[in-house]
Amino acid sequence: MQLTKKSSYGLIAALELARVSAEGPLPASAIAERYSLPRAFVEKILHQLRQADLVSSTQGRNGGYCLARNPQQITVRQILEALDESLDLVGCLGPGMSCELIDICPTKSAWARIDQRFKEMLDSLSLGDLTGTEQTREGTP
Numbered sequence: 001m002q003l004t005k006k007s008s009y010g011l012i013a014a015l016e017l018a019r020v021s022a023e024g025p026l027p028a029s030a031i032a033e034r035y036s037l038p039r040a041f042v043e044k045i046l047h048q049l050r051q052a053d054l055v056s057s058t059q060g061r062n063g064g065y066c067l068a069r070n071p072q073q074i075t076v077r078q079i080l081e082a083l084d085e086s087l088d089l090v091g092c093l094g095p096g097m098s099c100e101l102i103d104i105c106p107t108k109s110a111w112a113r114i115d116q117r118f119k120e121m122l123d124s125l126s127l128g129d130l131t132g133t134e135q136t137r138e139g140t141p
Contacts, residue, residue, distance in 0.1 A: 007085045010045045018071035018127040025064030052082035072128035
């Protein structure tokens, strides 16, 4: 599995929103400028994260994006899945995937266990963990 620019930029944007969560909404242009990312691409990514209810947006002069929940309540896996990233480590584990060795493969169960642990790790890492936000999982933004 290799993550795309979309997922990399999405995690950057989400972490930036977590970092400035107490300061109010942040325009997509500010994130794009700070990290030299294409503005239209950042806006598209933030729109997808908004559709997944991970970020919210505010219109107007002081508008922009902010996290919809406490940074401790949003996981890396949620961000990646909201951006339609495949988290399957090998193709045969994904839905609708097949392999000519599927019935006799000696590594299928090993990959399935590794894949499960990888996804558990992504579930265990919150934006708060990655930014050092000192809030509890029960807290509010």
